[in-house]
Amino acid sequence: MSNAIYLGVVGVGGVGTAFLSQLARLPNAPKLVLLARSSQTLLAPTPAYSPAIPAADWATASAAPSLTKTGAMPAEEIATYLASAPGRAILVDNTSDLNLAKAYPTFLKKGISVVTPNKKGFSDDLSLWKDIFASAAEGKALDLVATGDQVTRIEGVFSGTLSFLFNTFAPASGSSNAQWSAVVAQAKELGYTEPDPRDDLNGMDVARKLTILARLAGLDVARPDSFPIESLIPNELAGLPSSADGIAQFMARLPEFDAQMAGIKEAAEKQGKVVRYVGSIDVPAKKVKVGLEYFDKDSAIAGLKGSDNIISFYTQRYGANPLIVQGAGAGGEVTAHGVTADLAKAIERLK
Incomplete structure (x- = not known):
């Protein structure tokens, strides 16, 4: 397996569009090989998974004959496509879709790491929460959640x-x-x-x-x-x-x-x-x-x-003096920044 990292992105609304703009400026960005919207999926052709989708020009790239275009893909098919890439793969879910979140275990069991601002997968039924973390351990994927102290x-x-x-x-x-x-x-x-x-x-x-x-x-x-x-x-x-x-x-x-x-x-x-x-x-x-x-x-x-x-x-550890985290709490750019930061952490840990 190569050291290359392959990226699939689902959702190009306000957060997704801002994320793609930030991805285009990310040093040593992974290869964007899948970009899914509600009605269309853009894919880098297999088996080479090349050429990659240009994050900066994704909107116009959909007309490029070198890329594969299809309709909406079920989560299971997206997972199969990413798992077949000749390197480690990451799914970035920029949606608020509960059905996609319910499929996280499927991705994780295949070794596909998940980066997402979608709260629904982690706040729905407790059974899904447990399944996500158990699947991450089984697939040796990254869920980017760590705790310390009490x-x-x-x-x-x-x-x-x-x-x-x-x-x-x-x-x-x-x-x-x-x-x-x-x-x-x-x-x-x-x-x-x-x-x-x-x-x-x-x-x-x-x-x-x-x-x-x-x-x-x-x-x-x-x-x-x-x-x-x-x-x-x-x-x-x-x-x-x-x-x-x-x-x-x-x-x-x-x-x-x-x-x-x-x-x-x-x-x-x-x-x-x-x-x-x-x-x-x-x-x-x-x-x-x-x-x-x-x-x-x-x-x-x-x-x-x-x-x-x-x-x-x-x-x-902090006692009566709490650790305080404060900052901007609204807007697509801010949310996308958090996604981009988590993606950078995932890339660093996968290499």
Whole structure:
């Protein structure tokens, strides 16, 4: 087997497009031999797996006669194609597709390493989580998850979208007259929310991240909906359809509930605090929760700016002074950067 590394990429949406741009600038980048979209798959021809797909010009390369073009490929076929490459292979999944995530064990058992921002595979049923790690060990692939020390508590703001909403709605630097619905509309216009803002406001994105961290900390969390999650969607609007018309109705009716959010903000201000949407994990107590909490205005969480996230890790090693990780939490370029960084780590460990 050669020392060459062969790369398959699935998903060329916002994150995927940004990732391909970063891949094109990556020194000693692996050979891109598969690029899959929802309706088309672009392949380097076998058996030589050459020429490779140019990451910088992938859109125009689909017309090149030297490359193979086909329709959507099932995950099993993608795994077979990558496993046949004359070197180590890596799958980069830039989707949020649960079905593809459920196929990770198939890739890993074939020795194909997985790099992904897709949270669903690691936060769905606990059985899938265990299968992924068992398969990685069996196939000697890389899942890029390692733990150390002993975590006792994790707390923080895990959603760049919700960070922006509350930093704008209830800034620690002073009072704001902004209406909740107007801030949500602003975030949607800036592209910080999902197309349907309810996918952010229901707290499930934060819950999936908490599920992954809790499992890494040693807790057997069954699913993201197995612990308390406080939704910010008014009950009266939760049942609206997820269609374009339903989203429009939600945005049009959201101002009816501004008073509820204003009341929460004012209650915090009366205590000299601000309200933030956070997730927390208490490892000894085996408790995970997601929702609104009040924080002193001089706290690190209250002082966040823009769409930054912040996570505090309390461990036996760090004691009462947590390890704090803080930085940008929203946007395709930022997410893609994390994928590119993990890919670079995988390449280094495979060589």
